[in-house]
Amino acid sequence: MQVHVFSARPDDVTFLSKANESAGHALIFHDTKLSAATVPLVAGAGAVAVFVNDRLDAEVIAGLSRHGVGLVALRCAGFNNVDLAACAAHGITVARVPAYSPYAVAEHTVALILTLNRKTHRAWARVREGNFELGGLLGFDMRGKTVGIVGTGQIGTVLAGIMAGFGCRVIAHDLHPNDVCRGLGVDYMPLPALLAASDIVTLQCPLTPKTHHLIDDAAIARMKPGAMLINTSRGAVIDTRAVIRGLKAGQIGSLGIDVYEEEAHLFFEDLSNRIIPDDVFARLLTFPNVLVTGHQGFFTAEALGAIAESTLANVTAFERTGVPLHPVEG
Numbered sequence: 044m045q046v047h048v049f050s051a052r053p054d055d056v057t058f059l060s061k062a063n064e065s066a067g068h069a070l071i072f073h074d075t076k077l078s079a080a081t082v083p084l085v086a087g088a089g090a091v092a093v094f095v096n097d098r099l100d101a102e103v104i105a106g107l108s109r110h111g112v113g114l115v116a117l118r119c120a121g122f123n124n125v126d127l128a129a130c131a132a133h134g135i136t137v138a139r140v141p142a143y144s145p146y147a148v149a150e151h152t153v154a155l156i157l158t159l160n161r162k163t164h165r166a167w168a169r170v171r172e173g174n175f176e177l178g179g180l181l182g183f184d185m186r187g188k189t190v191g192i193v194g195t196g197q198i199g200t201v202l203a204g205i206m207a208g209f210g211c212r213v214i215a216h217d218l219h220p221n222d223v224c225r226g227l228g229v230d231y232m233p234l235p236a237l238l239a240a241s242d243i244v245t246l247q248c249p250l251t252p253k254t255h256h257l258i259d260d261a262a263i264a265r266m267k268p269g270a271m272l273i274n275t276s277r278g279a280v281i282d283t284r285a286v287i288r289g290l291k292a293g294q295i296g297s298l299g300i301d302v303y304e305e306e307a308h309l310f311f312e313d314l315s316n317r318i319i320p321d322d323v324f325a326r327l328l329t330f331p332n333v334l335v336t337g338h339q340g341f342f343t344a345e346a347l348g349a350i351a352e353s354t355l356a357n358v359t360a361f362e363r364t365g366v367p368l369h370p371v372e373g
Contacts, residue, residue, distance in 0.1 A: 155299030191241030194248030
């Protein structure tokens with residue numbers, strides 16, 4: 044099957060090409076995002092393989108349908124960027140990668156926590172300028188602190204194990220508690236109680252209508268004053284303007300994010316020679332207690348290999364049977 048791969052970085056080309064040695068599809072790579080303007084590129088394709096910042100709205104879906112595309116293969120777990128109703132109306136199947144490496148995102152979450160706590164990013168910059176003072180670099184012992192995990196799917200469960208290994212008290216909120224976490228000593232509780240008790244709050248939940256802006260002004264007011272907030276799930280789980288207000292008031296002690304609500308026009312691009320037009324994002328970058336990474340939590344060799352294999356397995360199954368291995372239900 045001819046598959047057009049959008050938002051293709053060099054690493055995508057490498058890992059998908061390797062996985063395709065056994066799959067045998069005709070892969071055509073585009074470094075541009077899929078949009079209404081780029082839909083004409085898919086002429087002749089049976090499937091498109093897209094990523095988190097490709098926007099598959101009703102107009103794009105209609106364009107894909109006109110060109111005969113039957114499958115949208117997501118190279119990620121989330122599907123909030125796809126108009127599923129439009130896909131159903133046009134008879135286009137959507138598939139995703141439900142799991143690749145929960146360790147990759149969980150470990151990146153820990154990296155954000157440790158960096159914000161011990162301020163190693165600031166220390167690195169100081170030392171390179173010959174400044175070895177310790178003022179402003181004070182951290183805290185992780186042992187004995189309470190870590191609240193919102194969402195204990197595969198990533199949240201791995202993270203719970205790591206935090207338990209640090210000697211933290213781990214609490215969680217999830218509509219579907221799991222026995223693995225309970226076996227680690229995790230206490231499940233309602234979200235307001237978790238926010239009030241946690242020294243560190245980390246978000247590992249999917250973006251749904253119910254979790255959109257889950258962390259808003261009211262939620263922040265419930266948090267322990269000075270608590271750390273980490274988001275490696277989806278950007279819109281937090282209300283960024285509310286978080287900025289929380290940072291200014293000192294209610295949020297530090298913030299680490301690998302995702303951002305309006306990241307589609309920022310992340311995965313080199314904007315170092317441009318002015319960033321997003322005033323909210325620019326304001327975030329002015330805080331010394333804020334750490335931002337550009338959606339790299341998934342970015343390990345193991346995860347990319349698994350994503351490539353699963354994406355092409357979806358395409359192969361769809362070509363043979365009309366049903367991908369991991370379909371998304373509207």
